[in-house]
Amino acid sequence: MGAPLTRQQQSQLLEWFGPDRFSTGSSACELHIHDISPHRVEPPSGVVWPQSTEEIGRLLAWAYQEEIAITPWGAGTSTEGNPLPVKGGLVVDMTRMNRVLAIRPEDLQVDVEPGVFRRELNRQLSGSGLFFPVDPGADATIGGMIANNASGVKTVKYGATKDYVMQMTIVLPDGEIITVGNRAHKSSSGYDLGKLFIGSEGTLGIVTEATLRLSGVPENQLAATVTFPDLGSASEAVAMIIGTGLEPAALELLTEGLIELMNKENGLDLEVTPSLFCEFHGISRTSLEEVAALARELCEDCGALSYQYGIDEHERRTLWQARHDAWETINRAHPGKNTLIVDAAVPISRYPEVVVFANQAVKDQGVHGYVFGHAGDGNIHVVMAGDPDDQEEWRRLETVNHLVVEKALELKGTCTGEHGVGIGKRKFMALEHGASITLMKKIKDLIDPKGLMNPGKIFS
Amino acid sequence: MGAPLTRQQQSQLLEWFGPDRFSTGSSACELHIHDISPHRVEPPSGVVWPQSTEEIGRLLAWAYQEEIAITPWGAGTSTEGNPLPVKGGLVVDMTRMNRVLAIRPEDLQVDVEPGVFRRELNRQLSGSGLFFPVDPGADATIGGMIANNASGVKTVKYGATKDYVMQMTIVLPDGEIITVGNRAHKSSSGYDLGKLFIGSEGTLGIVTEATLRLSGVPENQLAATVTFPDLGSASEAVAMIIGTGLEPAALELLTEGLIELMNKENGLDLEVTPSLFCEFHGISRTSLEEVAALARELCEDCGALSYQYGIDEHERRTLWQARHDAWETINRAHPGKNTLIVDAAVPISRYPEVVVFANQAVKDQGVHGYVFGHAGDGNIHVVMAGDPDDQEEWRRLETVNHLVVEKALELKGTCTGEHGVGIGKRKFMALEHGASITLMKKIKDLIDPKGLMNPGKIFS
Known part of the structure; x- marks a missing residue:
């Protein structure tokens, strides 16, 4: 082979x-x-x-x-x-299969080839009043996002890629072409083959066309930054905001290390303490003002030190841009290093526990590591910078990754919230899935009996 | 066997x-x-x-x-x-496996046995500020809802059963016990086996425990009834309401026949013309008043004849109850008859076409049929009353069912929006799924090689 x-x-x-x-x-x-x-x-x-x-x-x-x-x-x-x-x-x-084939605003749908980049898709949608809201940070292709079931900052409100794929044309490993799904907003018609292929990382075939659902572009956006004395109070506020049905469009936790770095690298002057960056989308300024007031009340009940917000404001956008660029900023701050990114998710009440644990692991192992994540989804990231050629240092990065993932699994979570398994997470699959990994492998062998499609991924 | x-x-x-x-x-x-x-x-x-x-x-x-x-x-x-x-x-x-095993409000989660009825589940959740929002009308068990990927009136906002199942314990046909999924709000960890079992109608194994996601009980509810001169303008309003991001919690279309029947059977005095029943959920009366005003504007732009609404009002609830009880009302109005329920879904812009088509088919076949549906999802129902022992009459009911389903498939929709395949829809599976039905069958044979689990369903 x-x-x-x-x-x-x-x-x-x-x-x-x-x-x-x-x-x-x-x-x-x-x-x-x-x-x-x-x-x-x-x-x-x-x-x-x-x-x-x-x-x-x-x-x-x-x-x-x-x-x-x-x-x-x-x-x-x-x-x-x-x-x-x-x-x-x-x-x-x-x-080179990067065409937007048809935009059907009346159905809130678009047909795309998988090679189109998500930013280009949204550029072509501008003017339709609609957008594709899944935002993994990077400018991924739609096909890559489908392969990984990508998600990101806005998933807490808008969902992951799987929630947007209605129909797909797929070429199976032996060259057979099938269509799965349909263009109705819901269906109970047989096995949901689409969901089997979404997140399968190209190990079962190649998606060659997809119909995606779209969302209406929000009329107004509110951004808020909230500081807390400790991680526990910040996480408590996250659970309150979600449970009260405020439906944040983003709810991100940043810990001290990343805030220090952003202050330095992005010329900001943020207080160095656990902070939430929140975003809300609404149909009017009035309704967003109400949301802002309620969110403030909830955060203050949880012990917030400060609460600042703005609607459609430039200043808040600058902060968000800094959060968006966190990975690039960390890279720039550690020239000549590689990054290893921890990605795991836990039930939201266990989020403080895994964040405290990750911070401690970074400290214990003495690595350059920055802890943050999509708190509204219980999704933690640690971006670590190191030199893969320095085996001793890299081993310490790997140790942090191992410890945090194992902790997430112990807390009934998952070894990957959004980055997929690829090569790096294969070693955790048996621990996470137990006997059901055997069924996954049987399905792989059924569809790809020669093991030719993206070999060496997901399964060890 | x-x-x-x-x-x-x-x-x-x-x-x-x-x-x-x-x-x-x-x-x-x-x-x-x-x-x-x-x-x-x-x-x-x-x-x-x-x-x-x-x-x-x-x-x-x-x-x-x-x-x-x-x-x-x-x-x-x-x-x-x-x-x-x-x-x-x-x-x-x-x-008899009907226990609510654990309520974890801090995670917005509940663990249940599959035999618990959805109303009983919500009764046990009352006081937690949370609820399980999927409402198929009937008081189904959670296991049945998982088997069918049930949905209903509130799916336009809250999603279908598949969107609420995080983790399941499943007994496979040979008795092996596996756990699929996890308790984090999102995951990209391997194949999504959970989604394969949800909607598989018990043909792949038996779900014996499930962790469900919950939603916050909405603080305020607004109900509106809107009348239109014709189906086209009503459907146009549906697309506008969805596309503008008003996020209705329900968006139901009722046609003249059903309204006439409700007037007679429920003692109502509704205008006999195509009508939308809408519901919106919000954090305050103020925000709902805004939504109501915007929805009215959109409906009037589409030619609405009247627009009546109320927040948390008894009168509106009575109307909704009448809509909820439509199937029972139709049964009562046709004593000694059985019902045959058409269930299909199409892209929302094609909804007027399929509704007009269904009305015509009912008329052409001379059957007692009532056309309505979850317009916000493009999901049409026709409830027909007839006597299965009167072969000639029943054949005409079957003809309406056939014609409407085939029309929905021609419009790129699905043969079942929410009722599943069971026995009744097997005959449409090849037409809807083409070559991918073969892959579904291969998966069935892989997991249930002896064909013992709920035989004779989904596949002919």
Whole structure:
């Protein structure tokens, strides 16, 4: 499977894709072995850039016969090595299938090819009054987001990618083309195959077209920053805000280390104490003022030190931009280092416990680590900077990752809230899923009996 | 498989369940062959009432060896024959596993056994400030709702059952016990097996415990009734209300026939014209007044004839109760008849088309049929009353059902928005799913190779 392509195989691919869309060159191949994780693999045997479902159907049917491993590729923004070709073969770069095929505002729907980037999709939607609200931070492709069931800052209100995919065209590992789902807003028609493919990280086939649900662009936005004396009171406020039905559009926790860094790197002057960044969307300023007042009351009941807010204000946007850019800021502050990002989630009442635990682990291991996360979803991140070539240091980063994930599982959570399994989380799958991992593997073997689709991911 | 239980098999079941929880008696068996669909089957060989996961694990492992068909049973409120034992064997009545195991308000979660009825669950949640918002109308069990991915009036805001199930304990057909999912609000950890089981109608195993997400009880509720000159303008208003982000908690369309019947049977005095019943939930009266004003403006822009609303008002509740009781009202108005309920869904812009089409089909076939539905989800229902023993009349009811479903599929919708496939919709599965039905069947055969779990459902 890891063997180079034969001359015959290369001729076939050249015939189908031409020299513009098939390459065995080292620069093309080396562009497809790095996502933003620290994982590194050998270059694949070649890269193809298909442009249609039919091309992918023909390619996969052929690769299935030839037993060539296939690894789909989107934006390369994943954090667990999810699209790296660990067993060589062909990388299928989807970025030339990047058309927005149809916008149907009257149905709140859009049809896309999977290679479209989410920011470009929203650019093309501007003016329709609608947007695709899932925001994982990075400018991922829609196909990559589907593969990973991506989510992010706004998921607490708007949901994850799985909540937006209505219908998909999928090429199965043997080249068969199927359509799953439909364009009605709900259905109880047979097994929900769509949800099986969403989050399967390209291990079951390649999505070649998708119909997405859209949301109305909120008329007004309110942003608030709230400081707390400690993590416990901040987390208590999170549970109160969610439980009271205020429906925040974002509810982010930042701990001291990250705030110090943002002050330094982004020229801010924030108080260095656990803080919540909140966002609310509403149909009017009046209703948002009410939400702001109620949120303030709840936060103050939980011991908030300060509560500042603004509606559609530039200043608040600057703060949010700084939060959005946290990963880039951490990278910039640690030149020449790689990052290892912890991603785990717990029930929201256990959030303070896992955050305190993570802070302590960072301290105990003496690593550069910044703890924050999507508190409204119980999703914690620790971004750590280190040098993978310094084995002793990197081992300490890995230890923090291990400890926090194990803690999250102990608290009935999950080893990944949004980054997927890829290479990095395979080792936690048995611990998290117990006997059900066997059923997952049986489904993998049923759909991909030769193990050719994105091999080496999810399963060890 | 349809053979009666041997004396040995009966002894074994008696040993395990005792005479209180195992019966081959005709009254027990005949209580388990009627849901509210017109489908009728022969009585099963016996009924058991298990009380724990372990009991079900042992039962299924044994039944797998003995090759006895197993059909799980909840409240018997389904409409497509979903829990009827078409191949005899054992009915597993889940209603003695009806405990609410733990309420965790701090996590907005509850753990339940599947036999708890949804109204009883909400009764036990009262006082917590939380509720389980999926409302299919009937007082179904949670297990039945999971099996069918039930939804209903409030799904336009709150989502379907699938959106509320976080973790499940499942007994597979061979008796193996697995846990799927976790208790974090989101996850990207491997294949989403939970979603595969939700909506699988008991054909893949039996859910024996579930952790459900809950919602905050809304502080204030607004109900509005809006009349329109025609279906087109009513449907246009639906799209506007959804697209503007007003987030209705319910958005129901009623057509003339049903309104006439409600006037007569419920002593109401509604104008006989296409009407929307809307509900909005909010944190304050002020914000709801704003929503009401904006909704009125949108409806009037679409040509509404009248717009009446009230916040937390008794009068509006009476109207809603009448809508809720529509099925019972239709039954009462047609004594001695059975009902056949059409359930299909389409993209919301196609809703007027399918509603007009259904009204015409009812007229053309000369049947007693009432057209209404969850317009905010594009979900249409036609409740028809007729006599299954009058083959000619019943054929006309079936014809309406066929025509409306085929129309919904032509409009890129689904053959069932919320009632599931059961027996009644099997014939549409190939038309709706094409090649992907083969993959569904392969998964069925993978998990239930002997075809013992709720046989004869979903697949023909």
